[in-house]
Amino acid sequence: MLKRLKERSNDEKIRNTMNKRIRFIFGVIVFIFAIIVLRLGYLQIAQGSHYKEQIKDSENITVNESVPRGRILDRNGNVLVDNASKKAITYTRGKKTSQGEILKTAKKLSSLIDMKTDKITKRDKQDFWIQLHPEKAQSMMKREENLLNDGSISQDQFDKAQHNKIGKKELDSLTKKDLQVLAIYREMMAGSTLNPQTIKNDDVSDKEYAAVSQKLSDLPGVNTTMDWDRKYPYGKTLRGVFGDVSTPEEGIPKELTDKYLSKGYSRNDRVGKSYLEYQYEDVLKGKKKEMKYTTDKSGEVKDSKVVNPGSRGDDLVLSIDIDLQKKTEEYLEKQIKKLRGEGAKDMDKAMIVVQDPKNGDILAMAGKQIDKDGSLTDYDIGNFTSQYAVGSSVKGGTLLAGYQNNAIKVGEHMIDEPLKFSGGLTKHSYFNQHGRKDIDDKEALMHSSNVYMFKTALKLAGDPYTPNMSLPNNITEAGQKLRKGLNQVGLGVKTGIDLPNETNGQIEPLNTNSGNYLDLAIGQYDTYTPMQLSQYVSTIANDGYRVQPHIGLEVRDATNKDEVGPLKHKIKGNVLNRINNTSDELSQVQEGFKMTFNKIDGTGYQSFHNTDVTSAGKTGTAEVYQDGHPRVNSTYIGYAPADNPKLAFSIVYTNQPVPEPWLNGGDLGRDVINYYFKNHKD
Incomplete structure (x- = not known):
């Protein structure tokens, strides 16, 4: 009986042990199952929308295409x-399209179009030869492949060694047909996935266009x-x-990658890269055409449709x-020819700005660069990107600075004499x-008196002229005052014109160099742009209000027709400042400018005394050097009519011969004034 009880006890122990194991295994299964359920719930509920978007993105992809500007x-x-519209052939690379498939398409396309091969590089040919002869390329690199596998050389070192082994013999084996294929292939490979890449858009013949169009079903991506x-x-x-637009x-x-990518552009977008095209990129760029490509699981494009046709x-x-x-x-060209005929053989630039x-x-x-033989190159941008010593044209600004600082008074007389x-x-x-x-301030402008300006500058420095005096030791403060006055009228500061790369001229330090300070007063030290001269004379013509010049006037909505669309935005010139002078002080300068052009002793009388409407202005001559030889820059600034100005101009001729004889270039300003007012009767 004891033996039977003992056997029963052992059986119970075994059953209990088995039951525990079964419960443990069942618990583990339940735990794992719960984790799976929770994970599935998390993926479906919390992350469901995310993965749906990923699936959607992989099957329906929107790509932007370029539109006219x-x-x-x-x-x-x-x-x-x-x-100008022109025919083009493009290639859109699929998400998983292999290089071999691209090469196959390039070979087919090469039989339908002619491609220029001048852009193909030596490296392009080497890479192409490797792709055409993979077994030969591999046999050439057995030793290097072993070194690469055991880590003795890097992949870059391996690639460099391989390209070094592909020499003239191998490259010469590429036929003209091979090069045609390569020219197409390299363009195909340059595009990013699902972004149309231009293969050819120059001189695409009707025959080529038709041939490719008929074979599109056999040319995937084309x-x-x-x-x-x-x-x-x-x-x-x-x-x-106007500037330039980048090519496809x-x-x-x-150099503009960061700027444009930050605005959502694609790397292959055509963009404005200089001057007006760059400045007004946001206006001119248009709305890109949006295409939606549907791909299968392998990434191959199965369908496409236009989501948004875009607009120019x-x-x-x-x-x-x-x-x-x-x-x-x-x-301008007529005047250049005349001046050269009178002896200005070294004159190398001539520029003019005309503004309201x-x-x-x-x-x-307008602007021209002039070669030794007289041939001309356009240099319109020089009006705001280059600077020059301009001479006595600045003297109106010098007087205004003198008035501002109580160094001189309106109508003040001084003796013009050798100092x-x-x-x-x-x-x-x-x-x-x-x-x-004995002359007053108006006569100082009319005669272009250097001495009157020198004496004004010395008074501004607190050290009026006396015979045999020493020049002031420190003119730092006086130089700042004089420059501040010149800045107020637009000299030595950027005008703010709506074009990139404007320079503010060259402004050199002034502290103990008193001689340079005196030269500053007559336009012989700092340098200015023709655009600054135009703003300066316009400020005087506009009763002391300095206005920001602008070449953009309006933005108009694009239309599908040739007519101008409705007004979208007006571009106006902002008033930048009003000079710190009284109306009497400004009127004195205006009267001096009028005398300069209309009194027989005025420096501008020869050209401007008989303009169709009465004009006013100033002339200037700056001593400069060209290749070590003394020359002069001649400048003319003015406006008309003198009493109600509607037009202002500045003219700069660089590196004319040192007088005498005096070469007069003011007829250019006269001709512009006469033409303008003959054609603008309002």
Whole structure:
């Protein structure tokens, strides 16, 4: 009986142990199952929308395609920059398209179109040869492959060694047909996934376009479409100011990558890269066409449709009057020819700015670089990107600075005479090199008296002129005061024109260099741009209000037709400041400018005394050096009518011969004034 009880007890122990194990296993299973349920719940509920979007993204992908840019027009609606349609062949690479598949398509396409091969590099040929001859390429690299496998060399070192082994013999084995295929292949490979890449858009013949169009079903990813290019109905006129747009091959220029990518552009987008095209990119760029590509699980494109047809960019209307612009260029070239005929063989630049002095509209802007043989190159951008010593044209600003600081008073008389300083330094006026003449401030402008300006500057420094005096030891404060006055009228500061790369001129330090301080007062030290000269004379013409010049005038909505669309935005010239002078002080300078052009002793009388409407202004001559030889820059600034100005101008000629003879270039300003007012009777 004890034996039977003992056996029963052992059986119970075994059953209990088995039951425990079963319960443990069952618990583990329940635990694992609970984790799976929770995980599935998390994926479906918490992350469901995320994965749905991923699936959606992998099957329906939106890609932007380029559209034509907006036009650029003059103030009267004449089209200055337009778009020319041209045939194009593109390739859109699938998500999982292999290099072999791309090469296969390139070979088929090469039988249908001719491609230029001038862009193919040596490295392109080497890579292509490797792809065409994989077994030969591998056999050449057995030793290097062993070194790569055991870690003795890096992948870069392996690739470099492989390319070094592919020499002239191998590259010469590539046929003309191979190079055609390579030219197409390299363009295909340059595009990013599902972004249309231009293969050819220059000189695509009707025959090529039709042949490719008929074979599209056999050319995966290839498409025929219409591309565009900028065209310029007025030829080279203002071509530099318009700027450039990147090509389809170029995409976003490297130096502008960060700027444009931060705004949502793609790397292969065509963008404005200089001057007006760059400045007004947001206006001209247009709304890109949106395509939706549907792919299968392997990433191959199965279908596409237009989500948004896009639209070309808005039109930019300029303040430029193209008829005045063309006439100004004609007059400028005529004047250059005349001056060269009179002896200005070394003159290398000539520039002119024409603007409305009251609102800052730039009406015309022309510039020429002049070679030794007299040939001309457009240099319109030099009006705001280059700076020069401009001479006596600045003297109106010097007087205004003198008035501001109570160094001189309106109508004050001074003796124009040779100024003698200790150490033997002598300074004089050009019109009166030896005598003594009593003149007032207006006459100082009319005669272009250096001495009046020197004496004004010395008074401004608190050290009025006396014979044989020493120049002031420290003119730091006086220099700041004089420059502040010149800055107020627009000299030595950026004008704020709506174009990139404007320079503010060259401003050198002034502290103990008193001679340079005196030269500053007559425009012989700091350098200024022609645009600054135009703003300066416009400030005087506009009763002391300095207005920001602008070449953009309006933004107009794009339309599907050729007419100008509705007004979207008006571009106005902001008033930057009002000079710190009284109306009497400003009137004195205005009267001096009027005398300069209309009194027989005025330096501008020869050209301007008989303009169709009474004009006013100032002339200047700055001593400079060219290749070690003395030359002069000649400048002319002015406005008309003198009593109610509607037009202002500045003219700069660089590196003319040192007088005498005196070469007068003011006829350019006269011709512009006469043309403008004959054609603007309002």
